[in-house]
Amino acid sequence: MARIGVFTCWCGENIARTVDVDRVSAEVSALPGVRCSVNYKYMCSDPGQTMIRDKIASERLTAVVVAACSPHMHLKTFRKAGQSAGLNPYMVEMANVREHCSWVHHDRARATAKAIDIIRTLVHKVRYNHPLEPIRVPVTRRALIVGGGVAGIQAALDIADAGYEVVMVERDPSIGGKMAGLSETFPTLDCSQCILTPRMVEVGQHPRIRLHTYSEVEAVNGYVGNFTVTIRKKARYVDIDKCTGCGDCWNACPLKKNLSEFDYGMGYRRAIYMPFPQAVPARPVIDKTVCPKLIRNGCGLCEKKCQAKAINFKDEDRLVTEQVGSVVVATGYQLYDIGREQKNPRLTGYAEYGYGTYKDVIDGLQFERLLSASGPTGGVVKRPSDGAEPKTVVFISCVGSRDNAKGLAYCSKICCMYTAKHTMLYKHKVHDGQAHVFYMDIRAGGKGYEEFVRRAIEQDGAHYYRGRVSKITEENGKLVVRGADTLAGTPVTIEADLVVLASAMRPSDGVSELAQKLNVGYDEFGFLLESHPKLRPVETNAAGVFIAGACQAPKDIPEAVAQASAAASKVAVMFAGTELTREPEVATINELTCAACFTCLRGCAYHAIDKAEVKVPGGVKRVARVNPGLCMGCGTCVALCPSKSADLEGFSEQQIYAMVESLGAGELAAP
Amino acid sequence: MEIGYYPGCALHGSSNDYDASLRTCLRALDVHLRELDDWICCGATAAHSLNHKLAVALPARNLAIAERDGLRSLLAPCPMCSMELLKARQAIAGDARLRGEMAAVVELPVEGTTDVCNLIQVFQRVGLDTIKAAVTSPLDSLKAACYYGCLLTRPPDVVRFDDAEHPSSMETIVEALGAKTVRWNYATECCGAGMTIANDAIVLDLAHKILANAEAHGANCVVTACPMCHANLDMKQADVERHAGAAHGMVVYYLSDLVGLALGLPEQALGIDRHFVRERTGIRNQESGARRPAAPAPES
Numbered sequence: 001m002a003r004i005g006v007f008t009c010w011c012g013e014n015i016a017r018t019v020d021v022d023r024v025s026a027e028v029s030a031l032p033g034v035r036c037s038v039n040y041k042y043m044c045s046d047p048g049q050t051m052i053r054d055k056i057a058s059e060r061l062t063a064v065v066v067a068a069c070s071p072h073m074h075l076k077t078f079r080k081a082g083q084s085a086g087l088n089p090y091m092v093e094m095a096n097v098r099e100h101c102s103w104v105h106h107d108r109a110r111a112t113a114k115a116i117d118i119i120r121t122l123v124h125k126v127r128y129n130h131p132l133e134p135i136r137v138p139v140t141r142r143a144l145i146v147g148g149g150v151a152g153i154q155a156a157l158d159i160a161d162a163g164y165e166v167v168m169v170e171r172d173p174s175i176g177g178k179m180a181g182l183s184e185t186f187p188t189l190d191c192s193q194c195i196l197t198p199r200m201v202e203v204g205q206h207p208r209i210r211l212h213t214y215s216e217v218e219a220v221n222g223y224v225g226n227f228t229v230t231i232r233k234k235a236r237y238v239d240i241d242k243c244t245g246c247g248d249c250w251n252a253c254p255l256k257k258n259l260s261e262f263d264y265g266m267g268y269r270r271a272i273y274m275p276f277p278q279a280v281p282a283r284p285v286i287d288k289t290v291c292p293k294l295i296r297n298g299c300g301l302c303e304k305k306c307q308a309k310a311i312n313f314k315d316e317d318r319l320v321t322e323q324v325g326s327v328v329v330a331t332g333y334q335l336y337d338i339g340r341e342q343k344n345p346r347l348t349g350y351a352e353y354g355y356g357t358y359k360d361v362i363d364g365l366q367f368e369r370l371l372s373a374s375g376p377t378g379g380v381v382k383r384p385s386d387g388a389e390p391k392t393v394v395f396i397s398c399v400g401s402r403d404n405a406k407g408l409a410y411c412s413k414i415c416c417m418y419t420a421k422h423t424m425l426y427k428h429k430v431h432d433g434q435a436h437v438f439y440m441d442i443r444a445g446g447k448g449y450e451e452f453v454r455r456a457i458e459q460d461g462a463h464y465y466r467g468r469v470s471k472i473t474e475e476n477g478k479l480v481v482r483g484a485d486t487l488a489g490t491p492v493t494i495e496a497d498l499v500v501l502a503s504a505m506r507p508s509d510g511v512s513e514l515a516q517k518l519n520v521g522y523d524e525f526g527f528l529l530e531s532h533p534k535l536r537p538v539e540t541n542a543a544g545v546f547i548a549g550a551c552q553a554p555k556d557i558p559e560a561v562a563q564a565s566a567a568a569s570k571v572a573v574m575f576a577g578t579e580l581t582r583e584p585e586v587a588t589i590n591e592l593t594c595a596a597c598f599t600c601l602r603g604c605a606y607h608a609i610d611k612a613e614v615k616v617p618g619g620v621k622r623v624a625r626v627n628p629g630l631c632m633g634c635g636t637c638v639a640l641c642p643s644k645s646a647d648l649e650g651f652s653e654q655q656i657y658a659m660v661e662s663l664g665a666g667e668l669a670a671p
Numbered sequence: 672m673e674i675g676y677y678p679g680c681a682l683h684g685s686s687n688d689y690d691a692s693l694r695t696c697l698r699a700l701d702v703h704l705r706e707l708d709d710w711i712c713c714g715a716t717a718a719h720s721l722n723h724k725l726a727v728a729l730p731a732r733n734l735a736i737a738e739r740d741g742l743r744s745l746l747a748p749c750p751m752c753s754m755e756l757l758k759a760r761q762a763i764a765g766d767a768r769l770r771g772e773m774a775a776v777v778e779l780p781v782e783g784t785t786d787v788c789n790l791i792q793v794f795q796r797v798g799l800d801t802i803k804a805a806v807t808s809p810l811d812s813l814k815a816a817c818y819y820g821c822l823l824t825r826p827p828d829v830v831r832f833d834d835a836e837h838p839s840s841m842e843t844i845v846e847a848l849g850a851k852t853v854r855w856n857y858a859t860e861c862c863g864a865g866m867t868i869a870n871d872a873i874v875l876d877l878a879h880k881i882l883a884n885a886e887a888h889g890a891n892c893v894v895t896a897c898p899m900c901h902a903n904l905d906m907k908q909a910d911v912e913r914h915a916g917a918a919h920g921m922v923v924y925y926l927s928d929l930v931g932l933a934l935g936l937p938e939q940a941l942g943i944d945r946h947f948v949r950e951r952t953g954i955r956n957q958e959s960g961a962r963r964p965a966a967p968a969p970e971s
Contacts, residue, residue: 348834349834350836351834351836351837352836352837357854405827405828470836471836471856471859473856473857474856475856475884475887480856
């Protein structure tokens with residue numbers, strides 16, 4: 001028979017005000033197996049914990065119920081206290097009489113009765129607790145970083161500098177991400193490439209970082225500490241080990257008019273190309289959709305020019321596998337591609353702005369390329385249609401953001417700042433030009449941010465109109481922008497030479513598929529879900545998988561970098577030991593009764609159940625087996641199992657039934 | 672297909688050419704219109720600017736009649752009428768107290784279940800393929816500027832029809848008739864509507880911009896599905912030309928005119944001969960039907 005101690009906490013006034021703790025202690029002491037029942041003002045304080053430890057020793061308690069706050073708050077505290085008194089920590093349970101009782105009720109008598117009911121269920125549960133040991137799993141101390149933008153680069157360098165190996169997978173031919181294409185960055189106007197490219201080179205040269213560019217994550221197997229990742233290395237048609245990056249090949253390529261992805265269609269590249277001069281690795285790639293050699297065995301000039309014999313037209317996609325212990329997802333963002341064919345019916349709005357129809361209506365990233373010294377215009381602001389210098393430029397913020405009617409509900413956060421930056425950079429390059437900005441609100445929270453926006457308005461003379469633009473049309477070679485100035489209460493019509501749309505930030509294409517491979521949740525917009533929005537911002541609900549940067553939510557460079565370093569430190573903490581301990585409250589399957597129907601396997605959201613075979617007299621029996629490294633203890637398999645062979649440690653069916661029955665059996669002490 | 676028909680004041684009065692056009696055209700497509708018995712005015716701008724309850728009650732009476740007579744769908748070809756009917760329907764359907772109140776005012780029970788549609792939606796229900804199959808005289812020399820005006824797609828949460836700022840439903844139908852359409856700037860701009868009475872300079876300016884823009888984008892006709900738009904662009908066109916000092920000579924069709932012409936129906940039956948601006952020679956391939964020798968002169 002268990003010897004149970006019940007410790008009821010007042011939580012100062014929080015519980016004791018509504019619950020008569022003396023009555024609770026007295027009534028609970030009569031429950032079967034209860035050897036001692038006491039209460040104290042602050043059970044989590046040192047004297048409170050000491051009281052628990054002393055009672056465990058003096059009463060020779062075998063199980064403890066602490067009636068206090070939510071187990072999320074203090075279960076660990078009390079389990080530790082029990083452990084220090086020699087009790088198995090899993091013999092300590094908590095009854096939540098604060099969040100579930102005193103905080104949500106007023107009537108003292110009825111709240112007291114409910115508190116007793118709650119405690120009774122836990123007393124009945126703890127009778128069936130048995131000692132558990134934490135699960136220990138070995139750790140492969142190598143991290144996978146998905147995405148080579150600024151967040152991925154930061155995380156990779158931090159982890160590698162901590163002494164651990166890193167595998168980085170980047171979808172594009174070069175790392176650098178969106179930041180590599182930016183001109184100058186707010187709020188200091190330092191050159192984006194100047195601060196990023198040294199970091200890119202560091203990644204490329206780091207002895208502990210293995211780079212897979214032009215590659216994608218194909219599959220992820222295993223569990224925290226022990227992932228096996230299959231990576232598809234897309235055919236590049238260039239042997240990057242032989243290649244010296246000399247440029248003979250792309251200078252020879254006759255196909256000059258392919259829109260450059262890196263310039264967002266503002267410039268051109270060859271069929272064999274390096275995305276930008278500072279690319280890492282500084283190696284070209286062949287675009288198989290346009291290369292005549294690959295399409296119809298024509299041309300082949302690049303191969304003839306290459307002295308290093310690095311061109312390989314027979315190249316094919318290759319799959320490689322890497323063993324890693326943790327994963328950092330840093331897949332970044334893309335802009336809302338307005339006014340074009342959209343797979344998602346939610347994203348069909350804004351055709352009235354003429355993006356994709358009028359050449360001089362461009363988005364923020366395209367304008368960055370027009371401003372960038374390394375851009376297609378060499379940093380001279382020329383409009384795409386005729387190369388003329390635009391004298392009037394209209395900037396529209398919140399295109400697609402903060403718009404429940406035809407866009408996305410959330411704020412993209414960075415647009416107010418980069419639009420202010422755009423007006424400044426434009427004014428610095430076109431002194432007699434005028435920038436006009438239509439905005440909803442100016443959101444400039446951040447160090448030096450508000451001052452930066454004021455500078456754009458006061459020093460560089462941008463005209464700001466609080467209001468939306470209803471339509472953009474083209475008349476007589478001008479873009480006629482019609483909007484409202486809601487502060488002045490008048491409609492505004494501006495004849496512009498160029499219009500820049502601050503389109504909403506969206507998660508990169510394909511991130512939801514990646515999230516499914518990693519068992520990471522994502523929200524209705526496709527942004528990856530953190531474990532807790534405040535206290536676990538870089539963890540996910542998949543153990544060992546962390547997130548950093550704009551794949552989680554719109555964010556600017558400083559935030560993405562901070563989050564990347566946070567994710568890196570979480571990885572480093574995980575790698576500090578040789579093995580991981582996990583809570584032992586996982587599912588188990590009784591292999592004697594398992595009928596091998598595998599309903600559990602199909603129902604398991606975490607892919608934690610495998611098929612296994614066990615020897616039985618006269619042959620081999622197929623069974624389902626739980627991988628305790630992967631199991632999250634959700635209990636789905638327990639509910640699904642037709643033969644009642646699955647059970648959950650710490651929350652066994654026996655325990656749950658005991659709790660439910662105790663509610664029915666107990667004289668519900670209603671007033 | 673049988674469908675209820677709410678002509679509204681315009682189609683029984685100044686825009687009876689529109690009434691003729693859509694009756695003729697829909698009959699040929701096997702759509703039978705059952706005119707709403709004893710219908711009353713929708714209230715238009717006058718009611719909703721003066722009295723909210725009246726603005727609900729007037730269309731509610733019409734909705735109640737439709738419900739009583741078992742008309743599940745109701746065609747209101749005038750966008751003002753259909754918007755007022757939809758607005759009242761939305762208000763009634765979502766508010767039990769108002770439903771009761773309105774039933775007392777209009778002396779009929781009303782639930783707000785009638786499906787109110789515009790002319791484009793009726794053509795959509797007939798089906799693009801059916802229309803295509805019925806075309807006998809493709810309109811391949813027409814380059815139409817489809818003009819939705821301000822109300823056909825707005826307010827979006829009331830009419831719930833097409834993209835409010837960048838619609839394309841009319842283009843789809845016009846292209847099915849073999850005509851070309853142009854992308855232009857004024858498809859959803861206001862023509863000035865009722866200002867034509869109070870301050871016609873506004874209408875003349877707006878109409879001039881609309882016609883000039885259609886022309887600048889290569890259109891040789893404007894297509895509308897609104898009696899008010901048609902009046903301001905067609906009937907007023909001579910005034911517009913005088914006011915702006917520019918010659919337009921832009922033919923303005925109702926959508927049902929074009930469908931009718933493509934089906935080979937005579938102009939007279941479609942009421943096209945009653946339009947003020949007559950067709951410029953050569954924009955349509957063939958003559959269809961008998962024409963009256965001359966259009967009535969614009970009253971000025």
